[in-house]
Each structure stands twice: as structure tokens, then as C-alpha cells.
Amino acid sequence: MKIEIHTVVNGRELDAAVKPNQTLLEWLRDDLQLRGSKEGCGVGVCGSCTVLVDGRAVSSCLMLASNAEGKDVRTIEGLAQGDELDPVQRAFLEQQAFQCGYCTSGMIMATKALLSSNPQPTEDEARDYLSGNICRCGTYKEVLAAIKSLAEKSPEGT
Amino acid sequence: MSGLGENFPRVDGPAKLRGWAQFTADVEMPGMVYAKVLRSSYPHARLTRVDGSQAKKLPGVVAVLTRDDLKGMNAYFGPVVKDQPVVALDRVRYVGDIIAAVAAEEKDIAEEALELIAVDYEPLAAVFDPAQAMKPGAPILHTESARSETRLDRAQFRFEKNSNVLSVYHAEQGDVAVGFKAADEIFEDVYSSQKIQHGHIEPHAALAYWEPGGKLVIYTSTQNPSSIRAQLAELFDLPQSKVRVIVPYVGGGYGGKVHPRLEPLTAALARQAHRPVQWVLTREEVFLTAHCHASVVKIKTGVTRDGTIVARQVEGIYDTGAYALTGPSTTKNGGEVAGGPYRIAHQDLTTYCVYTNTPPTGPYRGFGVPQVCWAYESQMDDIARRLGIDPLALRLKNLVQEGDMFVTGDKLVSVGIADCLKGAAEAVGWKGKEEQRSREPSGKARGKGLAVMIKTTMTPSNSAALVRLNADGSAVLLTSSVEIGQGTQTSLAQIVAQELGISPERVSVTFPDTDVTPFDQSTSSSRTVFTMGGAARQAAEQVRRQLLEIGANVLEADVEDLELVEGNMQVKGAPEKKKSISQLFQARYGAAVGSMAASYDNQTSGGVDPRTGKGKASAFFFLSACAAEVEVDTETGKVTIERVVSAVDAGKAVNPRQCHMQNEGSMIMSLGSALFEEMVFDNGQPINSTFLEYMPPSMEDHPRRFESVLVETPHPEGPFGAKGVGEAALGPVEPAIGNAVANALGGLRLRDLPLRPDRVVAGLRLVNGESV
Numbered sequence A: 001m002k003i004e005i006h007t008v009v010n011g012r013e014l015d016a017a018v019k020p021n022q023t024l025l026e027w028l029r030d031d032l033q034l035r036g037s038k039e040g041c042g043v044g045v046c047g048s049c050t051v052l053v054d055g056r057a058v059s060s061c062l063m064l065a066s067n068a069e070g071k072d073v074r075t076i077e078g079l080a081q082g083d084e085l086d087p088v089q090r091a092f093l094e095q096q097a098f099q100c101g102y103c104t105s106g107m108i109m110a111t112k113a114l115l116s117s118n119p120q121p122t123e124d125e126a127r128d129y130l131s132g133n134i135c136r137c138g139t140y141k142e143v144l145a146a147i148k149s150l151a152e153k154s155p156e157g158t
Numbered sequence B: 001m002s003g004l005g006e007n008f009p010r011v012d013g014p015a016k017l018r019g020w021a022q023f024t025a026d027v028e029m030p031g032m033v034y035a036k037v038l039r040s041s042y043p044h045a046r047l048t049r050v051d052g053s054q055a056k057k058l059p060g061v062v063a064v065l066t067r068d069d070l071k072g073m074n075a076y077f078g079p080v081v082k083d084q085p086v087v088a089l090d091r092v093r094y095v096g097d098i099i100a101a102v103a104a105e106e107k108d109i110a111e112e113a114l115e116l117i118a119v120d121y122e123p124l125a126a127v128f129d130p131a132q133a134m135k136p137g138a139p140i141l142h143t144e145s146a147r148s149e150t151r152l153d154r155a156q157f158r159f160e161k162n163s164n165v166l167s168v169y170h171a172e173q174g175d176v177a178v179g180f181k182a183a184d185e186i187f188e189d190v191y192s193s194q195k196i197q198h199g200h201i202e203p204h205a206a207l208a209y210w211e212p213g214g215k216l217v218i219y220t221s222t223q224n225p226s227s228i229r230a231q232l233a234e235l236f237d238l239p240q241s242k243v244r245v246i247v248p249y250v251g252g253g254y255g256g257k258v259h260p261r262l263e264p265l266t267a268a269l270a271r272q273a274h275r276p277v278q279w280v281l282t283r284e285e286v287f288l289t290a291h292c293h294a295s296v297v298k299i300k301t302g303v304t305r306d307g308t309i310v311a312r313q314v315e316g317i318y319d320t321g322a323y324a325l326t327g328p329s330t331t332k333n334g335g336e337v338a339g340g341p342y343r344i345a346h347q348d349l350t351t352y353c354v355y356t357n358t359p360p361t362g363p364y365r366g367f368g369v370p371q372v373c374w375a376y377e378s379q380m381d382d383i384a385r386r387l388g389i390d391p392l393a394l395r396l397k398n399l400v401q402e403g404d405m406f407v408t409g410d411k412l413v414s415v416g417i418a419d420c421l422k423g424a425a426e427a428v429g430w431k432g433k434e435e436q437r438s439r440e441p442s443g444k445a446r447g448k449g450l451a452v453m454i455k456t457t458m459t460p461s462n463s464a465a466l467v468r469l470n471a472d473g474s475a476v477l478l479t480s481s482v483e484i485g486q487g488t489q490t491s492l493a494q495i496v497a498q499e500l501g502i503s504p505e506r507v508s509v510t511f512p513d514t515d516v517t518p519f520d521q522s523t524s525s526s527r528t529v530f531t532m533g534g535a536a537r538q539a540a541e542q543v544r545r546q547l548l549e550i551g552a553n554v555l556e557a558d559v560e561d562l563e564l565v566e567g568n569m570q571v572k573g574a575p576e577k578k579k580s581i582s583q584l585f586q587a588r589y590g591a592a593v594g595s596m597a598a599s600y601d602n603q604t605s606g607g608v609d610p611r612t613g614k615g616k617a618s619a620f621f622f623l624s625a626c627a628a629e630v631e632v633d634t635e636t637g638k639v640t641i642e643r644v645v646s647a648v649d650a651g652k653a654v655n656p657r658q659c660h661m662q663n664e665g666s667m668i669m670s671l672g673s674a675l676f677e678e679m680v681f682d683n684g685q686p687i688n689s690t691f692l693e694y695m696p697p698s699m700e701d702h703p704r705r706f707e708s709v710l711v712e713t714p715h716p717e718g719p720f721g722a723k724g725v726g727e728a729a730l731g732p733v734e735p736a737i738g739n740a741v742a743n744a745l746g747g748l749r750l751r752d753l754p755l756r757p758d759r760v761v762a763g764l765r766l767v768n769g770e771s772v
Helices: A024-031 A087-094 A104-117 A123-132 A140-153 B013-017 B053-057 B107-114 B176-182 B225-235 B263-273 B283-287 B327-336 B369-387 B391-398 B417-427 B432-436 B488-500 B528-554 B581-589 B656-675 B733-744 B757-767
Strands: A003-009 A012-018 A050-053 A056-059 A072-074 B033-039 B045-051 B061-065 B098-104 B118-123 B165-173 B185-193 B205-211 B215-220 B243-246 B277-280 B294-303 B309-321 B346-355 B444-456 B461-470 B475-478 B507-509 B562-565 B568-571 B574-580 B595-604 B607-609 B614-616 B621-633 B639-649 B705-711
Touching: A012 A024, A024 A050, A050 A104, A056 A104, A087 A104, A087 A140, A087 B013, A104 A123, A104 A140, A104 B013, A123 A140, A140 B656, B033 B107, B033 B263, B045 B098, B053 B061, B061 B107, B061 B263, B098 B107, B098 B263, B165 B327, B176 B294, B176 B309, B176 B346, B185 B369, B205 B263, B215 B225, B215 B263, B225 B243, B225 B263, B263 B277, B294 B369, B309 B327, B309 B369, B327 B346, B327 B369, B327 B444, B369 B391, B369 B432, B369 B444, B369 B733, B391 B417, B391 B432, B391 B444, B417 B444, B417 B621, B417 B639, B417 B705, B432 B444, B444 B733, B461 B488, B461 B528, B475 B488, B475 B528, B488 B507, B488 B528, B528 B562, B528 B568, B528 B581, B528 B595, B568 B581, B574 B581, B621 B733, B639 B656, B639 B733, B656 B705, B656 B733
Parallel strands: A003 A072, B033 B277, B215 B243, B309 B346, B475 B507, B639 B705
Antiparallel strands: A003 A012, A050 A056, A050 A072, B033 B098, B045 B118, B061 B098, B165 B346, B185 B294, B205 B215, B205 B277, B294 B309, B444 B621, B461 B475, B461 B595, B562 B568, B568 B574, B607 B614, B621 B639
């Protein structure tokens, strides 16, 4: 049995049939071959599968693909415009805010969500918001530096 | 320009930031099927029946593999002793031991098929505590002779027979009886450390297929492709040239992906399925696949009143779990440095590698050293307190120095440990003896602590590199070193570029593919920059010589008068007299085409004699220090790390930013194991095998003040003086935190890791004479 859904992924409208027990992460990775989102824990606590659904950060390993009906989904693959990196990607590159890179997609998407709701987070706000994104390589200092640089560049900056 | 010693940007950045970087689980083959495995629910049991016939009938199932399906192959594998079967044969030895595997068209079908496999168990007595496992009468895990066949540095181990003690390391120096007699004070304590999971965010993954004609190809998330190739070749009686191991990006390893884990079973299942088989572990399965050796370390130290350590006796028990993996190496590694980085005339060091009915272990960042470092550095502060000596001064008084003969018989070179310790102490604002002043622990108490560490690297070991310089002045480094996040592709590119006088941007570094890239023992033991970097430098040096000889002809100059600068060969002092690399190719070959190549096998020699524990234990030594400042809530027992500073002797930092990030990663990992990380079992049943219950440190645990210090004491055998840094910062973090807690709480010493709030509270109640 499959469920028909209509959704938008990285700006592209899609009509798709998904399995009732298929997670959004499985659908993105297996069916759409968007493999930048990673499964780390499978229980929604490590953050490596974070994607944006209607602009909000979501653990795609916990959300059913069928619940993407009518939603706008954005993954790491949908951030850069051709050669033009998203400002968050650029900040991560400049601060070298990655090591093994497995958590990086989720970390960037979570940062994206944070900044869209709070363009100038304090360090405490950033730590709190990103505490659900685990980096075992321990690159937190650099991620915080990237967020700080983005907050300072924000047009709402003082 | 060449960037050695500079923060050259990581070459893997663009791929990783776009989600483009390919990890093993992202690789797909046409016709690929999915593996799932059936695991034991008993910690120790005889298998009286394993029947997969019903599972085979389920539509969508392509293959079922049980002990009956291992025909035409060897059943056992293991990097030191072959004690681990591809699937369980006569019995299972831990909860999670693999009994059977299924390959199916869809993951759901594979899961469903597992339920159709019939298994009858006859439970056996199990043992979970390594000290109990050493006692006579304990249930024996491995009685058969399967563990006789060995490889790697087997010659270095003293193996035991028909016992749960797999191996013993022992070394002596002087006579501890004499030493203890000369001592004014003797300290005798027992320390313990827990089982820790590596927590690499990428779970283990492998994808195997067999080419018609019998060649095995496997993509795998491993730290050592050459070991996987060798062991698969032995399992399937293939020449190594018929096993091809390809390693894409690896999403963290920290030791958890060293040596075969998923590869033997994935390959066996693919052989049976006649299809490519992908096997990716769930997080819960990762917890059943590898972890850090828990330990019990007894330490007895004799000191004179002036603070000289005169004798030390250490007995360490390492819980290696149900299978050996690198247990004997880990245990030896811990034993060699169990006395610490100190000049001690009389030493007696023993470590035991012991089987228990718990998941297998293997290497974990620090490789057996944090366990003994926790003991000797915690005790060091107790010594300082009782003698009334500043812990910093006590350490500096006893530290090893340049040129010292270490207990293993090694002559120590590149010994920047005093600078590491002084650097860390200064950064944390260490105030000397008053840091240990007695105080009544109440409210929120603050304290600072120090610790140092010495560690060996895998010795002997081998790394080969091939450098190919193209006619356009760009170069390729062929290497089997794995990019596990440490930035190896960047630092190796910098080393090659430095030698060839070109920009690192013009150097490409391969991913491991054993059909193409030369042998490398392992991306572990923080050995890549030293050993592979050394090989790459030597290979590049040979290419440079070829170029110089051409240049000498073309520029009519002596080789000694030539230099390579920014892709040009020029006469020293007369830079207007120069030729580009492509002009040199043109001159030599009549056209600017082709390439010049050279390879180099870098073999570090040495090893220890298992009878004495001595020899050349290490090609180089890691030396580091840590300083920590904590706040302890005396009501709740919660420890907060206010500040942590790590200082590591890098020899020469090839890429300082990457070195700092390795240090930071080590610090964060070990503050997790210092304070809260702990795998918990109930009669062998794992209790907390998800990230919900076992949480690695998050950004909220990241200390506000967090600093890495690099000391550079060039090593004569390292490329440009470089040593390794990957694990160096890790060891001293736990005891530095433990010492900070003790100093905050008026000397309250907690000897069991992690320093959980309940342990802190229980300790405070004992001090206050309350019942716990």
C-alpha cells in the first residue's frame, strides 16, 4: 500500500507515492536520492537528519514521509544556488566548522532555522537551540563562531 | 605559499558543506539488497538449533546465512587472534552476538525474515566482571584453539591458555621492593573506568559484491582498508589482489572502525546472495559492536618526603569483552606507560586483557592509556596534598626529560611535556600550592586541577605512499590513509606541496582503494602525519630529485644550487634564471606530457619482547597536559566544567588549526566520559544503547572557556619534525577534572569514572560522616 502525497522539495513540486511507514528521511534518501541528510541515531536526538519543513527544523528520521503532504521541504542540497553558497554554508566554510562532516548537513539546517527565527542569537540561545545536534568530533566552538559571524553580519545588527 | 605550518583550508570543505560528500551508506549498486542480522538475547549460551529454512521462503528474501552456510571459507577472523566467527557457531558470548543474517529486497522484509529464524539456546553461566573472570572456576569464554592463528604484531604478546585472561603485559625496572623500602610514604589505591561508546555519528556501514570471476569488492566505513583486505583474503582463501577495499568519507571513527567489524559477514552474505549487499547498523547495534575497555587499576607508589617518586607498582585489568579485537595491543599499550611520564627508578607494571560476556571492545581514542592515566594522575595529586607540595612542582620535579631511557627501554626524544604542563597551568591561572588549600565544601565550590600523559604509537608499522607529479606541475598523492574527519587529506597535501615547492591547491589526495593505493597499516594510533606523512614526504623528495637533475641540465647549474619555488625551478640567488615544471618536462621528454612518480615504503621498526615488556615500544611518544577548572554544586553533586585547557606537543604543527580541532575534539570526548558517559548493563543486557539514554556531550556541555595550546618540539624522524596529535589531548582530561573536583571539595577523591552527581554526593556524605 502506498500513500499519494503532493509536496515541494527544494523548490520542486512533486507528486509521489510513499509507504505508510516510510520516514521522511528514508524517502528523501532512498526515493529522491538526496543523501546529504544522514541518519545518526534514528530517534530524533542527534540532529544529523535535520531538514526544514515549512521553514522549521525537523528531525526527518521521526517524521513520516506521508506527513510531508502539502508541506515545503528543504534539505542541504537545496541551500546553495549553483556556485553561490548559502550564507550559513559560507560561514561554516570560513570558520571551518566541520570535521568528519557527518553531522554537518543537520548542523547547517538547524542553524538556518535558528537564524530565520532569531537572526541575532546570543551565544546562550545558539547553544540551547543547537543542543540537539551532536558533533562527536567536537566542532562546537567553530559552529558557535560561524553563528556569531552570521549574527554580526545580519542586517538587523546594531 | 606551500602552506606547511599554516592553516590551509580543508580540501573536503566544499563537499561536506553541500551534503555532497559520499559516505559508505550513500553508495548504491544496481541490484543491491539489504542485510539485517539476528542477535543473541543471551549473554552466554550454547546454540542447540539454528534453522533459517522458513526465513528463506519469505518472498523478497534473497539469502539467509547461518553457521551451516560457511562452507568454503574460514569461519574465524580477528586482528590479533582469530577468535570471532562470522556468525555464531556452537555458542553465543554476549547479548548481541550475531547468530544469522538475511539479505532481502527491502529492509522491512529482511527484518520480518529474522523473526522466522528458529533458534534454541541452552544458557551457560556468564561472567561480566573482568576481575571475576580471572578467578579459577569462572565460566571460560574461549576454550577452543581458534584463537591460535594470529597476525600483526603477534610476536609482542604473552598469551595465556585456557583462561579468560587472553594476554598479559609485564615490564620491570629496578626492584620495587627496594624502592618501597626507601620510601617515606606509600600510596595504594584502586581506580576504575567505565565502558564508553565511540559515538561516531555515522554508524558502521558496508557494501559488498562479488565480480563474476571471483573478485570481492567492498565499500566500507573503516579506518584501515589494508587490514580489511588481508583478513577478507584469509577468510575466503583469496589472494589479496582479488579483494578490493574502497573507503569513501568516514563519519568519525575514534577507534571504533579499526579492523573488521561488518566486512566479513557482508562479504559472506553477498557471496550467498549473488547480489550486492548493503549492511548499515542501527545506533543500538553500534553499541553492541564496539566500545572502550573498562578497567580496574591498582596503583602503589612510594615517595620520599622531598617529592621524589622512588617506586611504582601498577596492576591493570582491561575488560576486552567477548572477542579479542585489538585487546592485547590496547592492554600492552596501557601497560607500557602505566607508570606515567615520570622518572621512577623502580617500576613493576602489569596489565591483563580479560574476556567477559559483554560486547567486544577494540581500540578507543587513547588506546588503553586514559585508564592508567586516570589512576596515576589522580594519585599524583593525593601525593602532592599529603606532602604539602604544589602539584605542578611535584610533576615538574619528576617528569621525564629529553634523552631519558624510558621503562620500556626507549630513548625519549622530542620531549616537550614540561612546556605542555607549564603552558596549561599558566592558561588556567594556576596559583601553586594554594589550589589545594583545605576548605569546607559548601554551596558551589570551585577548584582547578592538572594532569599529564605519555602514550606510545603503534610500532612497528608500515605506510607506503606514491607521489605522481604531472607535467603541468600538479601532483597526486596515492595513499590508503582514511579521511575520518581529522583532515588527513589536507595535511598530507601540505606535506607533498612543501616538498615539491607547489601550492597544496595543486595536490590531490586519493581515497583508499586497495586496487590502486599502496599499503597502509591503519588510520589510527595518531600515526598518519608521522608515518604516512613521512612516506609521502620521502616519495615527493624522490620526485623532486628527478626534477632537480633535469633542472641542472636545463639551467646549467649544480643540483645544490637549485630550488623549487611556487612551481618553478630556479637558481638560488638568481630567481630570474628559472623554468616552470612544464618547461622541465618539455626539456626532458620533448613535450609537456606524462608524469614523474616515486613511491616510498615507510617502515618504523621496533616492538617489545613479550618476556621483558621492553624493546622499542614506540616510534615516537605523545606527550600532553591538561588543566581544568570546575564548579561543583555540593547539594546536587553536579560538576560543571568552567574551563579546560589542553596542551599537546605536536612536534611541528603541519596545519595548526586542524591540530587545535583535534585537541578540542579530544577534550570534549573525554569530558563526556569524565562526567556522565557510561554504558550500563544488567546481567549482560544493555540498558542504554540509544542516544536518548546515552548522550554524548552536546553544545550545552561545551565549556565556556576552552583552549588548546600547541607545543612544538621537533621530532628528528617526523616529516618536518611533526608527530601525531589525534589522541594526545584525551588522556589527561579525566584526571585533570577529577583533581579539580578534589581541589574544590577539600581533597575528596573519587576513584571511579564517571564522576556522576550521585557519586559526588555520596563522597561528600562520607566526608561529613553521614550515612550514604
